[in-house]
Amino acid sequence: MVNNSSRNIVITGGAGFIGSHVVRLFVNKYPDYNIINLDKLTYAGNLENLRDIENKPNYKFVKMDICDFDAFYKLMQEEKIDGIIHLAAESHVDRSIKDPFTFARTNVMGTLSLLQAAKLYWESLPEGYEGKRFYHISTDEVYGALEMNHPEGIEPPFKTTASSSEHHLAYGDEFFYETTKYNPHSPYSAAKASSDHFVRAYHDTYGMPTIVTNCSNNYGPYQFPEKLIPLFINNIRHRKPLPVYGKGENVRDWLYVEDHARAIDVIFHNGKVAETYNIGGFNEWKNIDLIKVMIKTVDRILGNPEGYSLDLITYVTDRLGHDARYAIDSTKLQKELGWEPSLQFEEGIEKTVRWYLDHQEWMDNITSGDYQKYYEEMYKER
Numbered sequence: 001m002v003n004n005s006s007r008n009i010v011i012t013g014g015a016g017f018i019g020s021h022v023v024r025l026f027v028n029k030y031p032d033y034n035i036i037n038l039d040k041l042t043y044a045g046n047l048e049n050l051r052d053i054e055n056k057p058n059y060k061f062v063k064m065d066i067c068d069f070d071a072f073y074k075l076m077q078e079e080k081i082d083g084i085i086h087l088a089a090e091s092h093v094d095r096s097i098k099d100p101f102t103f104a105r106t107n108v109m110g111t112l113s114l115l116q117a118a119k120l121y122w123e124s125l126p127e128g129y130e131g132k133r134f135y136h137i138s139t140d141e142v143y144g145a146l147e148m149n150h151p152e153g154i155e156p157p158f159k160t161t162a163s164s165s166e167h168h169l170a171y172g173d174e175f176f177y178e179t180t181k182y183n184p185h186s187p188y189s190a191a192k193a194s195s196d197h198f199v200r201a202y203h204d205t206y207g208m209p210t211i212v213t214n215c216s217n218n219y220g221p222y223q224f225p226e227k228l229i230p231l232f233i234n235n236i237r238h239r240k241p242l243p244v245y246g247k248g249e250n251v252r253d254w255l256y257v258e259d260h261a262r263a264i265d266v267i268f269h270n271g272k273v274a275e276t277y278n279i280g281g282f283n284e285w286k287n288i289d290l291i292k293v294m295i296k297t298v299d300r301i302l303g304n305p306e307g308y309s310l311d312l313i314t315y316v317t318d319r320l321g322h323d324a325r326y327a328i329d330s331t332k333l334q335k336e337l338g339w340e341p342s343l344q345f346e347e348g349i350e351k352t353v354r355w356y357l358d359h360q361e362w363m364d365n366i367t368s369g370d371y372q373k374y375y376e377e378m379y380k381e382r
Contacts, residue, residue: 006032008081012066012114013088014038015045017223018137021261022085023050027059029265036079037061038072039088046371048362049222066110073117084118085135085268086111089195092226093141093188097320100187107191108198111136115202122208134199134210135268140253140278142193142214143176144183145323148251171251171284175329176214178276185321203274211271213264215279216328219348220257221355225366229349232291233356234363236298236309246318248288251325255281256348259341266339277337280328283345288313293346297353 009026013019014037027035039045041063053059064071066088075081089107090096096103115134122132148171184190202208219229232242263279271277285293295309334340343351356363365371 006034007083008034008036008079009083009085010036010038010075010079010081011085011087012038013045013086015041015047015049015061016087017044017049017227018218018257018260019087020046020049020222021220021257022087022264023059024053025258025261025265027053027056031058033058034079035059036075036081038064038066038075040065041372042090043372044091044224046222046224046366048365048371067105067113069113069117072114073121076117076121081118081121082131083133083135083268084114085137085264086114087137089192091139091188093186094226094319096186096188096191100191103187103191104194107188108194111195112198115198115208119202119206119208123206129207129209132209133268133273134202134208135264135271136196136199136210136212137264138192138196138212138214139189140176140214140216140280140326140328141186141189141323142182142184142196143180143326144185144189146172146174146176146325146327148172148249148325171286171325172327175327176278176280177329178214178278178332185323200274209273211267211273211275211277213267213277213279214328215260215263216253216255216281216326218255218257218260220352221359222362223257225363228287228290229294229352230356230363232294233298233353234367236295236312237302237357237360239309239312241314242291242295242309242312243314243316244288244291245316245322247315248286248291249324250287250322251284251327252287252290253280253327254283254285254290254345254348255279255341256343256351259343262342263333263339266337267333270337272336277333278328278330279333279339280330281341281343281345282330283341283348284325284327285345290345293349294353297349298357301353301357 014023090103182193184193199210203210223230225231299308
């Protein structure tokens with residue numbers, strides 16, 4: 001268990017989608033902590049996500065590439081870092097298929113750079129690893145794919161409950177557990193699997209206090225619009241095609257991003273060293289069913305007739321190596337640390353759609369590229 005007194009924590013990738021929610025939560029919840037948001041500000045990093053906390057006295061932003069070992073080691077020394085929450089990663093599967101080298105560099109070598117810098121700094125201290133923590137956030141995609149099967153005569157989507165640790169049968173009777181063997185199928189998931197192994201190896205070899213979590217698909221405010229949900233909300237708004245891979249049969253488990261941030265908070269403070277925790281939403285949906293829910297929700301909020309945007313659905317050639325189904329079992333996290341998701345998908349998608357429609361300027365700034373201009377002179381490479 002981590003001491004709740006004043007801490008100096010680096011959150012990598014803090015200007016990204018999940019990272020910005022984690023940064024905001026920690027800055028607001030722990031005023032005695034010093035929270036350092038470290039981000040390279042690639043295309044997916046957007047400091048507008050954190051305008052509401054950028055002047056808080058316990059918040060600091062540092063522009064840095066996690067692959068820059070020397071710079072990060074210097075930061076560890078200067079800021080006396082005792083906790084690292086590592087979210088920085090290249091994460092879009094389609095991009096990994098086109099450019100696997102970038103994913104290997106950032107996700108593998110970047111993680112190794114952080115690990116080695118933390119090792120050298122913490123081992124130089126009189127207390128060593130005592131009170132330190134390296135928390136690595138990963139993905140369910142490292143596990144590969146699950147088979148799809150469901151009871152005959154029952155039409156999906158089958159409901160799962162966010163208030164119970166017991167699964168209701170969804171699109172299959174198999175789930176990803178913390179003990180599930182790794183079987184990555186894309187360059188993205190292969191790079192994340194490698195980084196996971198390095199994190200665990202640093203515990204096993206050097207005794208570094210590490211934790212790994214594997215989460216399901218996140219959704220919610222501030223997600224970069226290359227991802228399915230914000231992309232489709234924006235396309236429905238502008239009457240653009242909604243490209244669906246294959247027949248839209250692939251199944252994903254969806255986790256509201258603020259629920260994920262709460263889980264990270266709980267695990268960082270109370271999780272056991274060297275453990276793995278799966279974080280899922282108990283919300284499995286076929287892509288095509290999810291898209292129809294989004295269409296219905298967006299059309300209703302915009303005042304369009306029901307079914308108005310269904311004609312935007314466009315089926316395209318399936319993604320290479322597209323996994324059929326992901327489904328996470330979060331029972332360990334629920335039973336050991338008391339966390340559970342707060343929202344079903346229908347509730348979460350309502351909040352999400354309303355947020356994007358209420359923040360059209362934020363979306364327009366990203367699609368135009370203007371979001372990168374506001375801070376480009378303010379922050380320089382360290």
